[in-house]
Amino acid sequence: MVKIRLAAPLQADSVVDGQGLRLVIWTQGCPHHCDGCHNKESHAYDGGKLYEIDELCQEINDLNYHDGITFSGGEPFEQVEECLLLAKYAKSLGLNVWCYTGYTWEFLQNKNSPIIQEFLNYIDILVDGKFDRNLKSLECKFRGSSNQRCIDVNETKKLEKICTLY
Numbered sequence: 001m002v003k004i005r006l007a008a009p010l011q012a013d014s015v016v017d018g019q020g021l022r023l024v025i026w027t028q029g030c031p032h033h034c035d036g037c038h039n040k041e042s043h044a045y046d047g048g049k050l051y052e053i054d055e056l057c058q059e060i061n062d063l064n065y066h067d068g069i070t071f072s073g074g075e076p077f078e079q080v081e082e083c084l085l086l087a088k089y090a091k092s093l094g095l096n097v098w099c100y101t102g103y104t105w106e107f108l109q110n111k112n113s114p115i116i117q118e119f120l121n122y123i124d125i126l127v128d129g130k131f132d133r134n135l136k137s138l139e140c141k142f143r144g145s146s147n148q149r150c151i152d153v154n155e156t157k158k159l160e161k162i163c164t165l166y
Helices: 053-061 076-092 105-110 114-121 153-159
Strands: 003-006 011-014 022-026 049-052 068-072 096-100 125-128 149-152
Touching: 003 053, 003 076, 022 053, 022 076, 049 053, 053 076, 068 076, 076 096, 076 114, 105 125, 114 153, 149 153
Parallel strands: 022 068, 068 096, 096 125
Antiparallel strands: 003 049, 011 022, 125 149
């Protein structure tokens, strides 16, 4: 059984972690330690709890009226293989996928990692960049600070230039 370490149980019915009604997957473990992080409990790699991917897929399957899932953290790309499995399952159900990461799009592209690229192929919107307390703004839709970007992954790949929303 494949397992993923999460900071909390799946959170249904979120309207602030991406567009529409969402299920949030709070991954555990983060290298960024952003000053002012709203989820410091998710930083430790040995924190949280292990969950079986199959059980999480069943929870995703049981959703009603949700538009998609959102990966947040922690840092989802620290458990990229496990997140990929969940993203694939969500997409097979017709759900869209958002992912928050402290890494930038450019950093992820420069990693030249096939598994990272495959995960990106299942993400619709990537909110990239570390949270910066000095750039915090309540006017940033679906972002905590103005340096972060809501990247439309499909358009970005198609046009080979970063395409942002909001």
